[in-house]
Amino acid sequence: MKKVFLSFGGLLLGTILTYGQANIVPAKAQSQAIVITGATIHVGNGLVIENGYIAFDKGKITAIGSGMAPATPGVQVIDAKGKQVYPGFIAPMTTLGLVEVEEGARGTVDDSETGDLNPNVRSLIAYNTDSKVTPTVRSNGVLLAQPVPSGGLISGQSSVVQLDAWNWEDAAYKKDMAIHLNWPIARAGRGRRQQVALPGAESAADRAQRILDELDKYFVEAKAYAELPKPAVTNLRFEAMKGLFDGSKKLFVIADGSKEIIQAVAFGKKMNVSVVIVGGKESYLVADILKANNVSVIIRETQALPDKDEDDVYLPYKLPKILQDAGVLYGLTGTGFWRQRNLPFEAGQAVSYGLTKEQAVSMITLNNAKILGIDKTTGSLETGKDANLFISGGDALDMISINVQTAFIQGRSINLDNLHKQLYRKFSDKYGLKAN
Missing domain, CATH: 2.30.40.10 (Urease, subunit C, domain 1)
Known part of the structure; x- marks a missing residue:
């Protein structure tokens, strides 16, 4: 990924962020x-x-x-x-280390690339080990993460990193273990965001089908390329996808609706690739299909509103328990990058709605490790x-x-120090308070 500093303001903010926190040296x-x-x-x-x-x-x-x-x-x-x-808690599907300021300074955001088909893009090499967000996250027990690319149809590859490193090479825990696909939505908006197509415009269903046809063709070509013993011409995009067909990489599919989830599962079965559903708001409606096809789900968040007006208002809180009872392997990602520090609390939310305390712990430790393919070395x-x-x-x-x-x-x-603790100590001293 390219890091483009588009304005002096972005440079200035980057400088402020660099010097706004005392240096926290990685442990020996x-x-x-x-x-x-x-x-x-x-x-x-x-x-x-x-x-x-x-x-x-x-x-x-x-x-x-x-x-x-x-x-x-x-x-x-x-x-x-x-x-x-x-x-150590594990945060999958995050922009941690790729985004420093969510809005404002574009030079601090490096989580996407131009174009629709970018399987060769590696989020790992854009991962910033000096992020000021990371120390605040690990202060709540999050010690490993999966920074992921976004945008387009195929966003790129992700890796698992440990959150105390000098550079991305040191941080790498499992390299290039997944490729990310944004599944096309067959409906014009979902739930309260339902939209009406303009006269003469391509309908959401037609657009989704067109994209699926293109996606099918692209994967068939990539699979054929992977089967060549020695391609005459190297195709970097297809090279990146080889791991999907030899089982060394998983296909993480962002899909919420039950129809889209069924389509993604069928697509994975057709292409003989291992699929993980990310989001899965309606995964409870197709839990039997997920279990039968050994497809796991990474839930986006529990602290959220339901997607539809007619849904149970507590559905996001109950979803982990529903998947647990259905025998589906599920994990939890939480929200955003700096908000990633709330991951354990989002897991705890599910305890009040059916999960046991230890099932909630497993959701963000061993379950996430299994989904990311690192359970032989961590997660328990x-x-x-x-x-x-x-x-x-x-x-x-x-x-x-x-x-x-x-x-x-x-x-x-x-080192568990972070900018928040430093500010607390600073102003506790100013006002004569006792800092913890």
Whole structure:
């Protein structure tokens, strides 16, 4: 992606953002074995260990259990009695690190490219590890993310990153693991946004069908290209799509309506590619189809209004529970980039509407990890996995009691300071208040 600074104002704002926050240096590699004791451990797979311990060394979890930890000489012991340990939360489908100021300075927005067919675009190389938004997000336990491109029909490729790095190369956790497709909508607006087509204009249904025909042709050509042992001419767009056909990449399809979801599932089956539905507001209507075809769903948000006037007003809160009961693998992305810090609270919202607390934790840890294809290394606290975890003084799904005190990414103890905390300390000092 190109970063284009279109005005002096954009440059000036970029400078302000650069110097508006004290430098937070990425942590060094773990140099000493660590064991956390006495904590309530939320494993991420539905299990809870009371009065538990978890040990990790060289970035990997080496032991986990209840009671007293095995005596090990030279280990650093962290007493977490009365506290809670969680796997690092994972934020899929976000613009974190791609957008610094949502509106105003166009030079701080780098999440889309011109054109409709851009499978070769890589969001990873545009990811900004110096974003001032990222520290505010990881202060709420979000330690990994999937920054994604947007715009057009095929927006590009995404990767999973860990949120404490010097540059995008350091940040890369799983490279180019998905291609993103915006499924055409067959209706002119949805719910309260229903529109009437102008006389003589192409109807929404006709436009959607035209795009689907073009998309079908494009994928057939890409698949044929992927089957060539040595193409005479290299096509970078088709090269990027090879992973869809050999199973190394997933097709993330943004679709909300039940009709569009059914179409996307059928398309994935026809092309023999692995599909993930993103959004899925009406996924509850076709849950049986999703389960039968092993298609997972990433829910956009729970703290939202229903899409239609006739829908249950609490439907967005209930959707995770409905998919849970239907046996569909589901995850949660939350909203936006700076608002990504609310991810655990959006998960907690679903607890009041049917999910258990541990199912809500799984939704933003192990479930998201499974969907992103990183569950062998993270998403739950198990021996052999990366030590991506944090200690909270209270319930991490509750915005009142959450208190992330210590966090580790691959065993590295990361700096949890951020601009918000700095401003709090600054003005607490000015007015003679006691800063936490």
